[in-house]
Amino acid sequence: MAAAAPALTLSDGASLLDTLHAGLRGTIGVYLVPQAGDAGRAGRFDLVEAGPQVDLEALEAATRGLGLDPGAVERVLVTHIHLDHAGAAGAWAARHGAKVVVLAAGAEHLVDPSRLLASARRIYGDALERIWGPVTPLDPSALEVVAGGQELLVGGRRVRVVATPGHARHHATFVWPGGVAYTGDAAGIRFPGWPVVRPALPPPELDLEAWDATFARLGALDLAELRLTHFGAYHDAAAHLQRARERTHAWADSLLAWAVAGCTRAEARARLDAYARDELRDAGADEATIARYLATSDAAMSVSGLERYWAKQHPERWPGFEDRDG
Ligand SMILES: [Zn+2]
Structure with a gap:
């Protein structure tokens, strides 16, 4: 039985779940957004990111720790398909009936992860399964493909889908009302208490010109808060984005x-x-x-x-x- 991942409550009632990946505190986060109000459904919730499948049981336990049934998840929105963000997306769909929201270019790799896994194996070699766990292919009926510029009703709130390529071609950022942006890896890596933004520069799709356009697009949104997958929430959005670009x-x-x-x-x-x-x-x-x-x-x-x-x-x-x- 996995230990429950620790959870931190954020300003708007969302929770940051720490997967405690590889025994390290605060390196991979999954955001749980409860539905509420007239338009949402009490007791139900949505996730931003799925985490790697090796950490799935810790996340399920954390969900229960917040008084929510993992089966009450409606959608899992993944910023991109790298294993630390979306490795468990197919499993959340299979085990709990969630829909998985992803940009079109990433969708086929969730349904058939073989090329994604081959690419990851070039980086991690034989340690791939030990580090990230298995990857359950996503049932196509659970797919919800979105496009940049689109608005999506999530738990009764209007969420803007912003295409944010650079780190990966199919990377999206999800912006909740009030300018709360879930940036995946598009705004780099940072840990609470430190100003240092570490660039996230993996092969094979890294594209700095596309990323510059992404920094400009995010900057123009006048965001109130950035929620990074690695790791946590930051209110100095403009300064953070400038440092990430630099x-x-x-x-x-x-x-x-x-x-x-x-x-x-x-x-x-x-x-x-x-x-x-x-x-x-x-x-x-x-x-x-x-x-x-x-x-x-x-x-x-x-x-x-x-x-x-x-x-x-x-x-x-x-x-x-x-x-x-x-
Ligand atoms: Zn990534």
């Missing part, structure tokens, strides 16, 4: 400069790791906090995401890494 470009430009100067891939990983640790130490972070940041996305993943971006989008500027490793 750090994303600083990392990308640094990697390009190191490659131009002739470093190997292994050297680039070591330099980016040191660079990221220095950013956190300069902000006063202790070693435990640094370890939590690094657990969300390590330097090897960021280097391969950026390497693929530069080689694909700007081959004329990208020299490739030196090959002195062998």
